[in-house]
Amino acid sequence: RKKVTTTTFLQKKKKGQPISMLTAYDYPSALAADAARFDSILVGDSLGMVVLGYENTLPVTMQDMLHHCKAVARGASKALLIGDMPFMSYQASIDEAVRNAGRFLQEASMDAVKLEGGQERAEAIRRIVQAGIPVCGHIGLTPQSVQVFGGFKMQGKTALTAQKLLQDALALQEAGCFTLVLESIPEQLAAAITQRLEIPTIGIGAGANCDGQVLVYHDVLGLFDRFVPRFARQYANLNQQIHTALTQFREEIDSRAFPTPENSTAMQPEEWQAFSE
Ligand code: KIV
């Protein structure tokens, strides 16, 4: 399998082939996603919730993101790697946005960055792309604005807000994004945006008519029970299996059923004899 590039994304849209994306946050999850042949791995700032235990993504820092991106890069060789820019790493000024975007490629071996927002982010995106850094846009339910939305709520349900999202999508394409994540918007709106754009759309809670789909690793595998979005599908319940396995191990320590001679090493009898004298 060849390394996936931003060009591959555009070619897949032209050919009508779905683009597959999964989040990953460390070396083993990146190995697993790459082995399953996902086109792209997103090191999402959702790691703040599913890996670091925060209530939302706002506390996640550049240091957190670079740390996890480096681990993912060591595990994946074929998927296109996208690093998610954390809250306040690109909002305060365009210069800061460009410098922080650059760190994902220079220090953490990412192929591209993602940042949230529509027309208000177009200028920063234009400058990041001019610096040679591919950008994935992200509109709809943008979790870094959870305090403005007043919760994790679907966006674009009215004609007016839907129109605003379509304008955002066109502005992001014009600014140079190579792809665009549509999160938690009505399926007809996602389909309409997908049809209007030359660049591929990647949906999460945006229906079946996007050019690709992305879900959070922990949601797909049943590793995060605190909150399972309706749009996710659990392909396994690993939390259940982990609980069963760990409980059995702990019980076998308590009952001295673990370890057995197979898990242990005996000294040669003559060495033991000499030691014991
Ligand atoms: O942080 C994340 O995982 C994301 C995806 C859900 C798109 O932004």
Ligand code: NA
């Ligand atoms: Na994110």
